[in-house]
Amino acid sequence: MMLLSEIHPANFQLSFEELCLSANVSQQTMLAFVQHDIAVPIVGAQPQQWRFHVTCVKKVQKAARLYSDLDIDWADLYLVLNLLDEIEQLKNENKQLKQRLARFVESKDN
Numbered sequence: 001m002m003l004l005s006e007i008h009p010a011n012f013q014l015s016f017e018e019l020c021l022s023a024n025v026s027q028q029t030m031l032a033f034v035q036h037d038i039a040v041p042i043v044g045a046q047p048q049q050w051r052f053h054v055t056c057v058k059k060v061q062k063a064a065r066l067y068s069d070l071d072i073d074w075a076d077l078y079l080v081l082n083l084l085d086e087i088e089q090l091k092n093e094n095k096q097l098k099q100r101l102a103r104f105v106e107s108k109d110n
Contacts, residue, residue, distance in 0.1 A: 012053075012054040013042065013043070013051040013052060013053060013054065014051065014052045014053075014054060014056070014057070015050065015051060015052075016030065016041075016047045016048065016050045016052070019039070019052045019056060019057065019060065022057045023057050023060035023061045023064065024061070024064070025060060025061075025064045027047075029064065029067075030060070031047065032074065033060060033063055034047075034050070035074075036074040036075070036077070036078055037078060038059070038060070038063045038074075038077065038078055038081060039052060039056050039059065039060050039063075040052075040056075059081065062081065062084070063077060063081055066080055066081070
């Protein structure tokens with residue numbers, strides 16, 4: 001399955017309504033996500049003017065699943081999402097370091 005960020009250019013933006021449809025969340029839920037800095041518009045002062053980066057879809061979908069599955073409050077949801085992002089970043093860094101180490105060890109053996 002291809003991600004939206006792989007299909008669209010890096011600067012592709014979605015409107016408030018497009019993000020709601022893409023992430024399959026109600027406008028009321030999306031307003032709460034924006035209010036609690038879970039989804040942050042990159043442009044606009046009001047919902048009809050808001051534009052979101054395409055990568056926001058995945059974060060909103062994850063937030064909606066966590067919110068409905070775990071029934072946690074907004075502050076905890078924000079924290080959980082940040083911790084999950086940090087874990088993902090650490091996994092990626094660990095993978096890169098392992099690859100570099102493997103190349104280093106391989107070059108020492110030759």
